[in-house]
Amino acid sequence: MKKQVLVSLVLAASMAASVNARAEDKKENNQSANTSTVKVTDVQKKDEQVGDLDNEITNAKMRAESGSKSKWSISMDMAYNGGNLVEPLGPVRPNYAGVSSQDSSASFGLDFAVAYRLSTRDSLRVGSGLTVLTPLQNNTEETMNENSNRKSYVSNPYVSWSRSFRAWNLQQSISASGSWETRPAYTNANYVAGTSFGWTVLGEIPNTNWQPGLSLSLDYTFFKDGAEATDTLSNVEGGRTDYTIGLYPFIEYAFNDMFSFRTVFRPAVFDHYRDDAADSFYHNMWTQSVGLGIAVSRDIYLYPNFQFAPEYMKADTTNVGMSATINVF
Numbered sequence: 214m215k216k217q218v219l220v221s222l223v224l225a226a227s228m229a230a231s232v233n234a235r236a237e238d239k240k241e242n243n244q245s246a247n248t249s250t251v252k253v254t255d256v257q258k259k260d261e262q263v264g265d266l267d268n269e270i271t272n273a274k275m276r277a278e279s280g281s282k283s284k285w286s287i288s289m290d291m292a293y294n295g296g297n298l299v300e301p302l303g304p305v306r307p308n309y310a311g312v313s314s315q316d317s318s319a320s321f322g323l324d325f326a327v328a329y330r331l332s333t334r335d336s337l338r339v340g341s342g343l344t345v346l347t348p349l350q351n352n353t354e355e356t357m358n359e360n361s362n363r364k365s366y367v368s369n370p371y372v373s374w375s376r377s378f379r380a381w382n383l384q385q386s387i388s389a390s391g392s393w394e395t396r397p398a399y400t401n402a403n404y405v406a407g408t409s410f411g412w413t414v415l416g417e418i419p420n421t422n423w424q425p426g427l428s429l430s431l432d433y434t435f436f437k438d439g440a441e442a443t444d445t446l447s448n449v450e451g452g453r454t455d456y457t458i459g460l461y462p463f464i465e466y467a468f469n470d471m472f473s474f475r476t477v478f479r480p481a482v483f484d485h486y487r488d489d490a491a492d493s494f495y496h497n498m499w500t501q502s503v504g505l506g507i508a509v510s511r512d513i514y515l516y517p518n519f520q521f522a523p524e525y526m527k528a529d530t531t532n533v534g535m536s537a538t539i540n541v542f
Contacts (some may be wrong), residue, residue: 216476266333269379271472272415272424272465273508274516275386279377280328280336281512281540286324288338289539293348295319298519298528304347309522309530310498311453313484321348324368328540334378340370344396367395368406369407376418384415403438420469426478428461440487446495454484458494473506475516498522512540 270276280288296303296319306319326340345351345365373390388411394404415426433456444452460481466474478501485493502516520532 216439227516255362265510266377268323269334270377270384270386272384273470273511274475274506274514275377275384275413275415275506276511277514277538277540278386279375280338281542282333283542284330285542286328286330287541288328288340289537289541290322290324290326290342290410291537291539293320293324293535294322295533295535297531300532301533304350305533307530308450309520309532311449311488312451312497313450315402315404316346316396318346319348321345322368326371326373335374335376338373338375339371341370344368345513369393369395382416386413387411403436404453405435405437407432407434412446422466424467425467426463426466428458428459428463430461431460432457436487442488442505444487445489446484446486446493448486449495452486452488454495455487456485458483467482471508473508475504475506475518477502498524515537 322344326338328338341423369392375388377386410431413428453483463477482497502520505513517535
């Protein structure tokens with residue numbers, strides 16, 4: 214098992230290195246790439262930049278996710294949601310937690326957003342992108358959606374607001390967003406749109422490189438039809454949920470300024486199924502993710518990772534992935 218985990222992380226890290234190499238090749242065209250951030254403020258005048266958020270936010274991941282410090286910029290998020298540790302590049306992403314889902318395909322997504330910095334701490338983004346299902350298994354017809362082979366689609370268009378700051382000596386980030394549903398498997402199931410709210414708090418253990426944190430998320434989904442009898446927690450994987458509450462403790466360890474270990478625990482994620490009573494929730498299985506944070510620069514953050522359910526961890530019931538956050542200008 215340890216050997217399989219190591220092989221998967223090496224594959225993910227190699228993938229991250231490849232993404233970064235391509236981003237460097239395209240740097241002259243102001244383009245770059247599940248989280249990397251590329252920033253080119255050196256070419257801008259000082260009066261075009263707003264404040265220095267880095268005095269408050271020192272964590273590499275939170276810095277990248279806070280976006281460029283420039284007034285206007287381009288934000289990019291790349292995500293590869295792959296298979297399991299046995300077949301990290303396989304076409305199926307196992308539903309290892311047994312949660313409500315309309316599609317279990319592996320996918321690659323690249324989202325672009327125009328970002329406007331409202332203040333030193335606040336940012337507004339409007340964006341969308343492209344998602345390709347089973348990206349490593351498709352032929353040309355499937356990728357181009359020819360002959361009714363629907364394998365790619367426009368990612369959910371969204372608008373979001375975020376605020377990054379330090380209070381009570383804790384690094385914090387608050388965000389709110391709204392999106393329009395475009396994923397075929399979900400629009401076919403009458404999903405219309407979604408809203409979400411997130412709050413992350415990060416502390417420090419004195420005289421160590423450990424940083425414990427906690428994230429809270431609230432999500433609500435809109436549908437164009439009413440609840441059906443199948444939308445109940447007795448039909449966990451097939452039923453449709455309308456709101457979710459999640460609490461995610463996590464901890465990071467910084468090896469140096471570039472590399473860090475990160476693990477996220479999911480002990481308290483609750484889904485409400487549409488046809489159930491308002492106070493009836495499905496408590497999701499405890500799951501966890503483990504990954505390697507790579508801060509290529511202030512604005513390039515890569516995160517190869519794998520996810521599993523500690524209750525029955527097996528190589529073929531895990532998920533692997535890689536994310537990158539990129540800010541340009």
